[in-house]
Amino acid sequence: PGAEGQAEFSRAGIGGFFQERPMLKNPFLEDALLQGYLRRHLPSEVLYSDLHVFGERLVREVDGWGRECEVTPPRLVTYDPWGCRVDRIVTSPAWQRMKDLSAQEGLVAIGYERSYGEWSRVYQMCKLYLYSPSSGLYTCPLAMTDGAAKVIQSLGVSWPVADAFSRLTSRDPEHFWTSGQWMTERRGGSDVGNGTETVALPQSDGTYRLSGFKWFTSATDADMTLTLARVTDVDGQTTSGSRGLSMFYAAVRDEQGMVQGIEVQRLKDKLGTRQMPTAELLLDGLPLSEEGRGVACIANMLTVSRIHNSVSAVAGMRRVLQLARDYATRRSAFGKLLRDHPLHMQTLARMEVETRGAFLLVMEVCRLIGREETGHASQLETHLLRLLTPVAKLYTGKQAIAVISEGLESFGGQGYIEDTGLPAMLRDAQVLSIWEGTTNVLSLDVLRCVSRSSGLVLQAYFTHTQSLLAAASLPSLSVAVRSVDSALSGLREFLQAAALKPPGFMELAARDLAYSLARIYMGTTHFLFDIFYSTSLRRARKWCEQDLCAVVSKAAIGSYNMKTPPLDAALVYEESTRD
Ligand code: UCC
Numbered sequence: 001p002g003a004e005g006q007a008e009f010s011r012a013g014i015g016g017f018f019q020e021r022p023m024l025k026n027p028f029l030e031d032a033l034l035q036g037y038l039r040r041h042l043p044s045e046v047l048y049s050d051l052h053v054f055g056e057r058l059v060r061e062v063d064g065w066g067r068e069c070e071v072t073p074p075r076l077v078t079y080d081p082w083g084c085r086v087d088r089i090v091t092s093p094a095w096q097r098m099k100d101l102s103a104q105e106g107l108v109a110i111g112y113e114r115s116y117g118e119w120s121r122v123y124q125m126c127k128l129y130l131y132s133p134s135s136g137l138y139t140c141p142l143a144m145t146d147g148a149a150k151v152i153q154s155l156g157v158s159w160p161v162a163d164a165f166s167r168l169t170s171r172d173p174e175h176f177w178t179s180g181q182w183m184t185e186r187r188g189g190s191d192v193g194n195g196t197e198t199v200a201l202p203q204s205d206g207t208y209r210l211s212g213f214k215w216f217t218s219a220t221d222a223d224m225t226l227t228l229a230r231v232t233d234v235d236g237q238t239t240s241g242s243r244g245l246s247m248f249y250a251a252v253r254d255e256q257g258m259v260q261g262i263e264v265q266r267l268k269d270k271l272g273t274r275q276m277p278t279a280e281l282l283l284d285g286l287p288l289s290e291e292g293r294g295v296a297c298i299a300n301m302l303t304v305s306r307i308h309n310s311v312s313a314v315a316g317m318r319r320v321l322q323l324a325r326d327y328a329t330r331r332s333a334f335g336k337l338l339r340d341h342p343l344h345m346q347t348l349a350r351m352e353v354e355t356r357g358a359f360l361l362v363m364e365v366c367r368l369i370g371r372e373e374t375g376h377a378s379q380l381e382t383h384l385l386r387l388l389t390p391v392a393k394l395y396t397g398k399q400a401i402a403v404i405s406e407g408l409e410s411f412g413g414q415g416y417i418e419d420t421g422l423p424a425m426l427r428d429a430q431v432l433s434i435w436e437g438t439t440n441v442l443s444l445d446v447l448r449c450v451s452r453s454s455g456l457v458l459q460a461y462f463t464h465t466q467s468l469l470a471a472a473s474l475p476s477l478s479v480a481v482r483s484v485d486s487a488l489s490g491l492r493e494f495l496q497a498a499a500l501k502p503p504g505f506m507e508l509a510a511r512d513l514a515y516s517l518a519r520i521y522m523g524t525t526h527f528l529f530d531i532f533y534s535t536s537l538r539r540a541r542k543w544c545e546q547d548l549c550a551v552v553s554k555a556a557i558g559s560y561n562m563k564t565p566p567l568d569a570a571l572v573y574e575e576s577t578r579d
């Protein structure tokens, strides 16, 4: 065949049809919920314009950098060509651009400038929410940076961390620093109190030398870190458990940007978050900034980074939905577009309802921290913040994995194809329920904050949800309101009965309790949002179609009976026991 024939042949080989890809559009303009929420709470043209322009920038350039971070993961250079130990972590140019952008856009600074008063945190978190899915996981170092700034601020911005604070909260890329949050050791990441082996040896100049092995250290390219260690006394002895832990500040780079006092063992080979370096570190010779009450001090960091985690979770859900929604207008099956298949739309609608619930819960937590930081929070709101922070983190972490997984399926086989960029979303989501406290550990944190407040956090929860319900008096919502109301009553009765149960009962119920608190709360926020901003009340009603209070239904079937732990163990290990 001649040249023309060959062309025809090669064309026939691959066929003439090419599926249009899902298009990323300005995530701010695409997000009616976000816009509605801001219109209600923060009606500021300057702010909308900032988010609008930022949304354009994300589509035009930043999303591409995020992809570049994924395909050019960091690498560790242990030695220089002359054999000297350097432990240099080489990140992609895109990762470095993310750092500059984070400073310029004020992604940490906004929370501390407080130009919008008590709403500054909401503004900051909305911006991070837009940024997160395009950030190539740069939101991870930002979360820890924000957490470190919060810890320093709560301790008092003075020597030796005053300069660090100004850097962490700077908008100047030349001045901006990021921070690590290095807590986890080989013996334990959840049980930090028993797992920490790092010791701090007092030096004659008042500083401390740290000696230990941090097993997971994300954003190892950070400029500083907060970490935990046990101070040794004159006899070289340490105090065991949590009470022996102190928190330390360490600037981890010298003037030339080379790591100081640290040996990087290796970079982790991870399922996801590959854009970001996570290393194993041997710490040495780091100066002390704060001694004593290590866990309690670093808890402020945990609060902030858990909120970031929740924001990233809901952001991932929103992004996969935006893409899935677009794809459904471009892809046909069985003679019509996916958007015209009722079952496909039902699937996306369920994802949408989950995402809305998550968004509203997370924004509530952001609103509360903003009020607390500006001195506006009532006692009730302070209790709510303490309770809802772990609840939001644990619930949205799990929701994100489920929604993003469903989202991948909505692209069919293409959702599984690496260079579409879609699988990375699922891989990156998987970590959201692990780091910053696993689901179980946070469920137990919920129990702990309930008992340490003598139940006041729960009282705050009931008072607040009841008041939200009372405001949702539309007749068209009555069935849904009734179901939330009855879930709340069930929960209250359950908790009263639980007080009489043997120790261990609530531990078994902890996860279901946390889920119930999340679902009921999301139900009430759905109502209010739909009433105030939406023409349709369907989403609130749809939310209430699920079991809002699993802890009650599970208790009814004896799930928390004290006979169950050995039976569960037998089930897991297939031992033969009599039921
Ligand atoms: O994973 C990590 C970084 C990953 C990257 C970050 C990305 C963020 C999102 C980005 C999105 C893309 S860093 C490692 C994170 N590790 C954890 O989260 C540890 C999980 N384990 C726990 O949370 C445990 O519950 C522990 C470690 C807190 C338990 O320790 P203790 O010592 O047994 O705890 P205690 O005795 O209950 O608490 C000691 C003190 C108490 O204060 P005082 O002494 O005044 O009564 C507690 O009230 O700490 C206080 N405390 C808290 N305060 C403990 N937890 C909290 C809390 N959550 N909030 C306030």
Ligand code: FAD
Binding pocket: 181, 182, 183, 184, 187, 188, 189, 190, 191, 216, 217, 218, 219, 270, 273, 278, 431, 434, 435, 436, 437, 438, 439, 440, 441, 444
């Ligand atoms: P374990 O504590 O061993 O937990 C194992 C399992 O046991 C979990 O399912 C847990 O839920 C369950 N479990 C534990 N205790 C209980 C209990 N009392 N009741 C019921 N179930 C329980 N850490 C840092 O400090 N800094 C970092 O920068 C950092 N970056 C990370 C980056 C990545 C990509 C990952 C994956 C982890 C990172 N971590 C970091 C570590 C992370 O915080 C810990 O892995 C996490 O807190 C869990 O600790 P662990 O791995 O020791 O698990």
